[in-house]
Amino acid sequence: MSATQDTTLNETLFDKIGGAPAVEAAVDIFYRKVLMDYRINRFFENTDMDTQRAKQKAFLTMAFGGPNNYTGTDMRNAHARFIKMGLDDSHFDAVMENLGATLEELDVPQELIAEVAAIAESTRNDVLNR
Amino acid sequence: MRSLDNAPPASAQAGLKDTLQQQNYFPACLCRPEQNMTVQMPNQQGIWIQANVVKKQWLSPDILRLVLEYETKFNFFVGQLINLKRPDGLIRSYSIANIPHHENILEFHIRRLPDGQFSTWAHDELEIGMELTISQAQGSCHYLPGRAEQPLLLAGTGSGLAPLWGIVTDALVKGHSGPIHLFHGSRDPDGLYLRDEMREMAMEFENFRYTPCLSGDTAAADYARGRAYEVALSSAQSLKGWRVYLCGHPEMVKQTRKMVYLKGASMNDIYADAFHVNPAEK
Numbered sequence: 001m002s003a004t005q006d007t008t009l010n011e012t013l014f015d016k017i018g019g020a021p022a023v024e025a026a027v028d029i030f031y032r033k034v035l036m037d038y039r040i041n042r043f044f045e046n047t048d049m050d051t052q053r054a055k056q057k058a059f060l061t062m063a064f065g066g067p068n069n070y071t072g073t074d075m076r077n078a079h080a081r082f083i084k085m086g087l088d089d090s091h092f093d094a095v096m097e098n099l100g101a102t103l104e105e106l107d108v109p110q111e112l113i114a115e116v117a118a119i120a121e122s123t124r125n126d127v128l129n130r
Numbered sequence: 131m132r133s134l135d136n137a138p139p140a141s142a143q144a145g146l147k148d149t150l151q152q153q154n155y156f157p158a159c160l161c162r163p164e165q166n167m168t169v170q171m172p173n174q175q176g177i178w179i180q181a182n183v184v185k186k187q188w189l190s191p192d193i194l195r196l197v198l199e200y201e202t203k204f205n206f207f208v209g210q211l212i213n214l215k216r217p218d219g220l221i222r223s224y225s226i227a228n229i230p231h232h233e234n235i236l237e238f239h240i241r242r243l244p245d246g247q248f249s250t251w252a253h254d255e256l257e258i259g260m261e262l263t264i265s266q267a268q269g270s271c272h273y274l275p276g277r278a279e280q281p282l283l284l285a286g287t288g289s290g291l292a293p294l295w296g297i298v299t300d301a302l303v304k305g306h307s308g309p310i311h312l313f314h315g316s317r318d319p320d321g322l323y324l325r326d327e328m329r330e331m332a333m334e335f336e337n338f339r340y341t342p343c344l345s346g347d348t349a350a351a352d353y354a355r356g357r358a359y360e361v362a363l364s365s366a367q368s369l370k371g372w373r374v375y376l377c378g379h380p381e382m383v384k385q386t387r388k389m390v391y392l393k394g395a396s397m398n399d400i401y402a403d404a405f406h407v408n409p410a411e412k
Binding site for chain 1: 144145387388391392394396397398
């Protein structure tokens with residue numbers, strides 16, 4: 001899971017984190033943390049677990065610097081009804097916190113966690129429809 | 131899609147549930163075929179197979195063990211679903227309760243439902259020797275060998291015992307060495323059918339444990355009190371590393387799946403089969 005000592009310069013963030021298997025390991029921990037977090041779990045009450053997990057896999061793949069087709073539109077559409085339920089920065093912060101804790105649990109080095117956090121952070125305005 | 135003969139390339143199956151990989155399913159958009167494959171769309175009805183009723187036995191007042199002998203050999207895993215078609219075309223899905231057998235035999239447990247068109251007919255009118263048509267097997271709730279030390283938790287209600295009992299048998303036959311805990315629930319003792327067989331199996335296999343659960347008012351020795359899913363969930367502090375099988379009432383399966391996951395089981399290790407009941411048509 002953690003980056004090896006002899007990382008080459010052209011290795012991508014996605015490679016350094018561990019690629020698709022890392023996403024697979026992370027999504028289980030991340031989604032569990034989200035469902036157990038009282039600050040945000042009401043937004044996930046009525047979602048189908050398989051669909052939700054697939055979406056989180058796509059999100060984590062993107063945040064890990066992996067192959068993606070992220071445009072922001074899907075993110076806006078998917079969260080529009082939650083804005084009406086009161087979704088705001090505090091909830092986005094909570095998700096970011098869970099993401100960081102997930103990566104720490106998987107022993108991802110701090111500098112890589114910071115890179116992932118920066119990519120995830122870049123979706124904030126799409127999620128909150130600003 | 132699904133390949134009916136040659137396996138798709140491993141790269142085309144990445145991230146897919148292991149039981150679906152085993153059955154040669156793959157997303158078409160990821161697949162660069164490396165050899166010829168005969169493919170089928172998921173859930174596309176393949177060929178129908180002729181089968182005859184060879185045995186009817188009541189395991190409890192409302193549970194019928196129906197044994198069919200089929201003509202054309204086909205592959206299946208115990209725990210998968212098969213559509214049974216009545217001569218007039220009415221179709222219902224039932225779980226396979228037996229492991230593949232050289233005699234081309236299939237066993238199903240059919241619970242009599244109030245106003246259940248198919249179940250009432252199967253209980254009252256279907257006779258030994260009568261012919262039914264059956265589909266090929268579908269579904270991903272079944273046992274796969276590998277990780278033989280992994281602890282297994284199985285929980286179900288009513289005729290949900292059929293696939294679970296089958297999966298336990300399959301696991302034991304294939305040499306599963308980790309602990310196997312089966313929780314079967316019913317409102318009253320009558321619904322806990324096959325309990326003598328389960329208890330005998332638990333005596334024979336050291337790693338198999340059977341817990342019958344009663345959720346109704348009857349208090350009886352030798353039974354756990356409460357719903358099978360709740361008893362199962364409270365039996366372990368953490369389910370991290372466990373493989374879990376859930377069969378029965380849809381809402382119960384859905385809730386329990388979430389609870390099992392929150393208790394630490396990986397989503398990839400949870401196999402569930404919700405028994406949907408067709409609304410009665412009058």
